[in-house]
Amino acid sequence: MGERSSKNVSDLTTDVSEDLSELRNLLLAPEQTQLDRLQERLDDPVLRTREVSRLLPGALTLQKDDPVLTAVLTPHVEQAFFTSLRRSPQAIVDAIAPIMGPAIRQAIRQALQSLTQSLNQTVEHSFSLKGLRWRIEAWTTGRPFAEVVLFHTLRYRVEQAFLIHRDTGLLLQHVATETAIVRDQEMVSGMLTAIRNFVHDSFGGQRERDLSSFQVGEFTVWIQQGTNALLAVVIRGTAPETFHDVLQDTLDHIHLTQAEALVAFNGDASSFASTQPNLEACLQSQYEAPAQKPSPVLVVIGFLLLLGLLLWGWGSYRDGQRWDSLVDRLKSEPGLVLITAHDHGGQYELTGLRDPLATDPTSLIAASGLQTDRIRSTWSPYYALDPRLILSRARTILQPPDTVNLALEGEVLVVSGTAQKDWAQEARRIAPFVPGVIRYEDTKLRTGSIAQLIADIERITILFASNSTVIDPGEAKKIPALIIAIRELDDMAIQSHQQVTMECRGSVDAGGSELTNRMLIKARAQAVCSALGESGVGSATMLTTETASIRRPENHATTRSVSLSVGIHPADSAKAGHP
Numbered sequence: 001m002g003e004r005s006s007k008n009v010s011d012l013t014t015d016v017s018e019d020l021s022e023l024r025n026l027l028l029a030p031e032q033t034q035l036d037r038l039q040e041r042l043d044d045p046v047l048r049t050r051e052v053s054r055l056l057p058g059a060l061t062l063q064k065d066d067p068v069l070t071a072v073l074t075p076h077v078e079q080a081f082f083t084s085l086r087r088s089p090q091a092i093v094d095a096i097a098p099i100m101g102p103a104i105r106q107a108i109r110q111a112l113q114s115l116t117q118s119l120n121q122t123v124e125h126s127f128s129l130k131g132l133r134w135r136i137e138a139w140t141t142g143r144p145f146a147e148v149v150l151f152h153t154l155r156y157r158v159e160q161a162f163l164i165h166r167d168t169g170l171l172l173q174h175v176a177t178e179t180a181i182v183r184d185q186e187m188v189s190g191m192l193t194a195i196r197n198f199v200h201d202s203f204g205g206q207r208e209r210d211l212s213s214f215q216v217g218e219f220t221v222w223i224q225q226g227t228n229a230l231l232a233v234v235i236r237g238t239a240p241e242t243f244h245d246v247l248q249d250t251l252d253h254i255h256l257t258q259a260e261a262l263v264a265f266n267g268d269a270s271s272f273a274s275t276q277p278n279l280e281a282c283l284q285s286q287y288e289a290p291a292q293k294p295s296p297v298l299v300v301i302g303f304l305l306l307l308g309l310l311l312w313g314w315g316s317y318r319d320g321q322r323w324d325s326l327v328d329r330l331k332s333e334p335g336l337v338l339i340t341a342h343d344h345g346g347q348y349e350l351t352g353l354r355d356p357l358a359t360d361p362t363s364l365i366a367a368s369g370l371q372t373d374r375i376r377s378t379w380s381p382y383y384a385l386d387p388r389l390i391l392s393r394a395r396t397i398l399q400p401p402d403t404v405n406l407a408l409e410g411e412v413l414v415v416s417g418t419a420q421k422d423w424a425q426e427a428r429r430i431a432p433f434v435p436g437v438i439r440y441e442d443t444k445l446r447t448g449s450i451a452q453l454i455a456d457i458e459r460i461t462i463l464f465a466s467n468s469t470v471i472d473p474g475e476a477k478k479i480p481a482l483i484i485a486i487r488e489l490d491d492m493a494i495q496s497h498q499q500v501t502m503e504c505r506g507s508v509d510a511g512g513s514e515l516t517n518r519m520l521i522k523a524r525a526q527a528v529c530s531a532l533g534e535s536g537v538g539s540a541t542m543l544t545t546e547t548a549s550i551r552r553p554e555n556h557a558t559t560r561s562v563s564l565s566v567g568i569h570p571a572d573s574a575k576a577g578h579p
Contacts, residue, residue, distance in 0.1 A: 067268060156237035157285035159219075162189055163254065163275055164230050165265055169193030172229065172265075172272040175279040180234075192223070192232050226251045228262035233282055243284070250278050319370060323348060326368040333359055335384040350377035355384035357392050383435040390436035397434050398427050401491040404445065413437045416444035418488040420495060450496070453489040454566040457482065457502075462528050464560045467512070469523035471531060479531050482564075486532065493568060503565040504529040528562040 041047050060069070084091070138144065159180035163173040171189035176182045195211060213222045222239070224231040224247040231251045254275050255262065261271045323343060330338045330350070335358025342349045348370070354361060365375055383393075391408045400406060404417040413431055424447045431440035460482050462475050471479075486502070493500045506521035506528075 153288045154237050155286045155288060156235055156239040156243075158233050158235050158239070158243075158283045160234040161279040161282045162192065162232040163272065163279060164189050164192060164232060165262070166226065166228050166230055168265070168267070169197075170265075170267065170269065172269045173275045173279055175276055175283060177283055192221070222247065224248055224251050226255055228259075228265075229254060231279075231282070246284070247282060250282055254278055319346070322369045326365065326370065329364055329368075330361065333364065334386040335359070335389045336361060336379075337382070337384075346374060348375045350375065352377075352379055353382040353384075354379040355386075355389050356381060357389050357396070358384065385436050390434070394431065394434045394437060397430060400427070401495060403488045403491045408437075411436070411438035413440050414444065415440070415442040418446045418484075418491075420449070420492050421447045423495070450489065450492050450498075450568060453485055453492065454568070457485050457489065457564050457566050460485075461561045461563045462524075464524050464562070466560060467520070469520060469527055471527055476531070483532060489566070497571050499569050499571045501567045501569070503567075504532075504562055505565055506562045507559050509559040524560075524562050528564075 041051070157177070160174070160176040160182065162171060164170070165172055169190060169192075171186055174189075195214065211223055212225075213220060215221075216234075218236060220235045220239070222233050222235060222244070224233075224244065229251065231247055231254075233247065258272060258275065320343075327338065327341045330336055330341075330352070335355030337353040338350065339353070340349065340351045350361070350365075352361075361377055361379055362372075365372055365377065387408050390413075391406060394406055394408075394413055398406070400415070400417075401419055401423065404415060404419045404423075407414045407416070413434065415427065415431075419427075424442060424445055428440060428442060431437060460478055462471060462478060464470075464475075465472060486500075489500055504525040506523075506525040508517040508520050512520070
């Protein structure tokens with residue numbers, strides 16, 4: 001009984017389990033099938049990879065603004081790029097060649113243009129005074145000469161451009177030239193924002209009163225204000241006002257293309273990298289344009305015109321100087337009175353008075369250097385009262401001998417010296433009629449005849465010491481008076497057309513031998529003749545030596561002497577003596 005019951009219970013349990021299993025299969029069969037399929041997908045990597053590949057593009061698109069995804073993917077992308085570059089560098093070259101080729105060519109072209117411009121400016125200013133000053137500046141400052149040339153020829157150059165977020169003051173993008181000295185861009189941006197805020201808070205909160213420019217040393221900073229961003233540029237030199245339009249157009253374009261990024265800016269400036277070309281377009285520069293070289297033909301024509309003008313001006317100036325010198329010379333010349341002197345555009349006219357003894361004005365005009373055919377001169381005769389001309393006129397009229405001296409003392413003609421009586425009488429009669437002479441005075445004039453002068457000369461004796469042929473100093477004082485008398489006699493002989501001969505006769509005492517005495521006589525006569533001949537005795541006088549006889553007078557001193565024996569003859573019959 002008991003065993004039968006246990007068996008029944010077991011059968012019942014088995015049936016119930018089967019029923020439950022069938023019921024479970026009926027209820028959970030679809031879900032189980034799905035679970036099995038899910039497990040199969042999870043366990044199959046190929047299937048899972050295929051499904052992820054279909055979802056990955058959309059996921060990346062949805063997470064394009066997620067910085068976390070960018071940070072995660074950046075190392076893998078860089079590693080993949082370097083791996084591909086090492087494995088197949090040619091593929092990378094082929095891929096970037098269409099892009100880099102034009103960019104490289106454009107960069108080389110711009111560099112060559114900049115180099116050519118710099119070289120042209122350097123060459124143009126190397127051989128000029130300005131270039132010499134710049135070379136000195138380059139030497140003293142230690143800067144390259146080309147840099148100094150660019151500095152002086154530069155009108156303006158934009159060296160840096162900053163794109164700054166208006167609300168936060170953070171730097172969005174920055175560009176600079178190769179020669180610009182770039183500091184910390186973030187610090188510069190912060191300082192610009194601080195300065196702008198200071199000006200904004202200190203001088204009014206209206207937007208039109210925002211800071212637009214300020215000076216920093218040799219640089220000027222221009223700030224262009226925008227709705228969500230501002231553009232600041234650092235300028236060397238003086239930019240034209242029209243450059244504000246360039247900055248405004250650039251800022252408007254950035255606001256248009258980066259509107260969403262500016263509004264949603266959260267501190268990440270990487271999305272503004274695309275604005276770099278726009279900012280680089282603001283890095284403009286302008287230099288002084290070199291002066292265009294004129295046409296060689298125009299240069300030659302201009303040079304010839306300038307040369308002709310200079311020659312004409314020099315000729316006019318030179319003729320003017322010569323004319324002034326001529327006028328001054330005519331005014332100062334004795335015996336000439338210049339009345340008028342006119343310059344009629346290169347044609348000259350002179351009028352005045354001329355003394356007959358004055359210098360001929362024609363010779364002065366010829367010596368002036370002016371063309372004589374351009375000068376018309378008229379001179380009327382007159383007697384000038386200039387003392388020099390009066391004296392010259394008196395000499396011309398009176399014709400005094402060489403022994404007569406004429407002098408003008410005021411209006412008195414004073415005559416001194418020695419002359420024959422005939423000349424003295426004739427001069428006394430004519431002199432008052434000489435123009436300019438009021439009175440004639442000849443109290444200092446000595447008159448005499450030829451016979452009297454001969455007697456005076458023959459009375460003079462030159463004494464010598466015993467056995468000496470040298471004229472004593474005391475006796476030498478007689479020589480000047482003797483020479484004066486001989487010259488007066490010579491002048492009178494010339495006036496009367498006669499010739500004078502003089503013999504120097506020596507004498508000795510009888511104390512020595514005859515040979516010695518004759519040698520002393522000759523030597524003493526030659527000594528006196530030499531003393532007279534050195535000063536010149538006149539063209540009509542001949543000096544000779546003659547040996548006298550030996551005498552024995554009471555006074556031995558008077559016998560040791562030399563005296564002159566004078567003879568006068570008609571000029572054509574005079575006999576020349578031996579020297």
